[in-house]
Amino acid sequence: MTLDRFIRVRYRADEEKVEALREILSELGLDCARTIEERVDLQFDALRNLHGNLKNDELFIKLVIANSIVSYQLSAKGEAWWWEFSRYFSGNPPEGSIVGAYSAFLPNSKTNRRLTAGKLRRLERLEPFLDSLSLEDLRNYYFNGMELLRNELAKTLGSRKSAKTIVFAVKMFGYAGRIVFGKFVPYPMGIEIPDDVRINAYTKRFTNEPPVSFWRGIAEETGIPPLHIDSILWPVLGGHDEVLTRLKKYCTKWKEVLRLANL
Structure with missing residues (x-):
């Protein structure tokens, strides 16, 4: 205890x-964050593409969660990785296990070829949890339990609840949920901003305050949940x-968004 x-x-x-x-974030608000997520973020486009080609809502959401869990130490920008993921599984939908599908995908990936063995081990730990979920379970997580999903993912993978890939998985799950269920549900205030290099810098x-606690405070003061603040900062x-x-x-x-770059 500290x-x-x-x-x-x-x-x-x-x-x-x-x-x-x-002041800038309060002016931009949640609507701006949603616009950036759904109209500007190329990762959202990649998910829409996969969903349209896969034609399997449950598998689509599970693949998005799985892909988020291995989205680290990339060999290219995240947008390129998510488009590679989208194109690959649009043409090669998993016929067996997700781990098996990634065992074929990751070693030949152009944008995510580092630490492949460790990433496959993470998927091995994750897959039993994903297998236990029905589409209705995923719907309930989306509408009523994104924090609970965060907790279950952290427990399953033996990670901190604030770990970057855990909170990122919830963010991408939120994208997938919007696409499948057709309704926007804001991220909960209780899910932290991803503590990555760009946010840290x-x-x-x-401030010299740790990023997670600093942005939690900013979120409370502006009424914009941390994951949505992350979306506003991303183009900057x-x-x-x-x-x-x-x-x-x-x-x-957009001019207000770009003002953030000059602070």
């Missing part, structure tokens, strides 16, 4: 920058030319 549970640690912060951040512009923190073009085309508040 002392920081009982002692409130005071972190340094650039209050002027933090206030500007709050951006957070240091404002490394979006390539196509992403910026789509942002300007589909998001009426």
Whole structure:
């Protein structure tokens, strides 16, 4: 047990920058995050493509969760990886186990070829949990239990609830749920922002507070859940030319989004 549970640690912060951040995010709101997710994020397009080709809602959602769990140490940008995933399984739907399908897919992947053995072991631990779920179970997780899904994934994989691949899996599950069930359900406030290199570096512009707790506070103050804040920051923190073009085309508040890059 650590002392920081009982002692409130005071972190340094650039209050002027933090206030500007709050104001911009409050102006953008949840609608802007949703627009970026569904109209700008190329990963959402990749999922729509797979769903249209696979024609199996349950398998589609399970593949999205599985793919999220192995989406680390990539050999290319995430968008390229998710499109490779989409195209591969559109033409090669799993006929047996998901682990078996990935045993053929990962070793020949152009965008995710590192640490293949470890990724397959993760899928071996995950698959019994996925096998236990019906489409109705997945529907219930989407509409009523994304935090519960997060907890079950963390337990199954022996990971922290805030681990990057765990919270990312919930984010991509949310994308898949929107596509399958046809309704937008915001991510819960209780699911943390992915603590990756880009978020870590951006957070240091404002404070020396750990990113997860800093963005949890910003989420509470702006009313935008952390996973949706992650979506707003994504085009700012490394979006390539196509992403910026789509942002300007589909998001009426794109200038405000890009202001975040200059804080």
